[in-house]
Amino acid sequence: MPSAREVKNRIRSVKNIGQITRAQEAVSASRVRRAQSQVLASRAYSEKAWEILLNVQSAGSKGGGGGLHPLLTARDEVKNIMIIMVTSDRGLAGAFNSNVIRAALRFTDRLKSPAKWVTVGRKGRDTVTRLRKDMIAEFSNPDEAGLAQFRPVVQLAINEFLSGEVDEVFVAYTDFVNTLTQRPTVLRLLPLSPYETDDQVASEYIKEAPHVTAGALQYEFEPSPEEILEEIVPRFTQLTFYQAILESKASEHSARMVAMRNATDNAENLVVDLTLIYNKARQAGITSEILDIVGGAEALQATLDKKADEILDVYQQHLREQSQNGHKPQSKAEVAVTSDDLTKIEGIGPKISSILRDSGIDTFKKLASASEEAIRNALTSGGLKLIPPGLSSWARQAALAGSGDWDALHALQNELVAGRDA
Secondary structure (H helix, E strand, C coil), X not given: CCCHHHHHHHHXXXXXXXXXXXXXXXXXXXXXHHHHHHHHHHHHHHHHHHHHHHHHHHHHHHXXXXXXXXXXXXXXXXXXXXXXXXXXXXXXXXXXXXXHHHHHHHHHHHHCCCEEEEEECHHHHHHHHHCCCCEEXXXXXXXXXXXXXXXXXXXXXXXXXXXXXXXXXXXXXXXXXXXXXXXXXXXXEECCCCCCCCCHHHHCCECCCCCCCCCCCCCCCCCCHHHHHHXXXXXXXXXHHHHHHHXXXXXXXXXXXXXXXXXXXXXXXXXXXXXXXXXXXHHHHHHHHHHHHHHHHHHHHHHHHHHHHHHHHHHHHHHHHHHHCCCCCCCHHXXXXXXXXXXXXXXXXXXXXXXXXXXXXXXXXXXXXXXXXXXHHHHHHCCCCCCCHHHHHHHHHHHHHHHCCHHHHHHHHHHEECCEEC
C-alpha cells in the first residue's frame, strides 16, 4: 500500500486536473452554443443553394447553351485525388480528431488512387506528417475564423482541380448531429455533383446529398446559364467548404464539452477512491505508532521495575549488615526503616503507634520491656485522653512478636477480647 503522503500528493494532483477539466468544460459550453446556432442557421441555406445549383445545371444542359462549368464536370478517369482533412488545433476533445482521421484514411485506402493531402488543423497535420503522406499544404483552424480565412484552402483546391493535377477533391470532416453525437463523414467538394460509388465500405463515409425538388422548374437566365454558373459555382464551392468548417467546429466544441464533463466526473470519483485509500493508510500508520508507543512503555516499565528491585535488594542487604554490626541509626530515615510495625499488636492503631514511636518506643523489644505505667504516661503525654483497656497485654504480645513467634502471638490474640484477657 502506498504511503499516506504519496496518496495525499496524488489527491492534490487529481483535484488540480479536475479544476482544469471543469474550466475547459465551461469554456466549451459557452462556445458550443454559438457554434450550434451558426451551423443550424447556415445549414438550410447551404442545402437550398445545392438544390438550386443542380436545377440550374440541369436546365442549362437541356437548353443547349453550351458545356457545363468545369467545376461541375466529372472526369471520366480519376488518376489523382485530394483530401482536405479538417481537424482541430487543440486536443482534449475525446475521440473527435481520431475518428475523422481514421475515416479519411480508410476512405482513401478504398479509392485505390494516389492522394494529395491538405490539412486544416494541427492534429491532422501531425498525423499526416507522422504517416509520411503526400501533404501539399497545411492550414490552422482557429476558433473565431470566418469565411475569408478559409478562402485560400478553397482556391488551392480549385486551382489543383482546374489544372488537372487532381481529378476529385474530397473534404473529410465531422458532421454535427447533436451534442452527444458527431459523425465523421466525407464530402466530395469538386466536381460539385452528387458522388456515387460501388464500394460499400467507402459509401458508408460519404455524406448524403440534400434532397432535390422533383418536377419541371422554369428558370429565366440573365444573361446566360454559363455566365450564371461561372459566378455562383466558385462562391458555392466556398460556401460548401465553410459549411463543413462550421459543422466541424460545432462537433469539436460539443465533443470537448462532453469529454471534459466525463473527465471531471472521473476525477471526482478518483478523489473519493483515493481519499478512502488515504484514510486506510493514515489509520494503519496511527495504529503502528500506537503499538510502538505501547511496546516502548512496557519495555521501559520492565526496566524500571528491575532497577527498583535491584536498589531494594542492595538497601536491604545494607540494613542487614548494619544490624549485624550493631550500628545505631542516626537519621530519622534510618529510624523509620529499623522500627517495627507496632500496629500488629492488638489494641494498637496507627495513632497510638505514632505516639509510642515519638516517645521512643518503636520496637517490639522496647514495648515488651516497658512498664505499663511508662506506656500509660507516654500515651497521656502524646495527647491520648482515653487509654485502651488492653494495655496490660501489650507487653506479652510484644515479647512474642519480638522473638518472631507469630503463631503464639496469633493464638494469644485469639484468646483476648478487645485486647484484654478473657
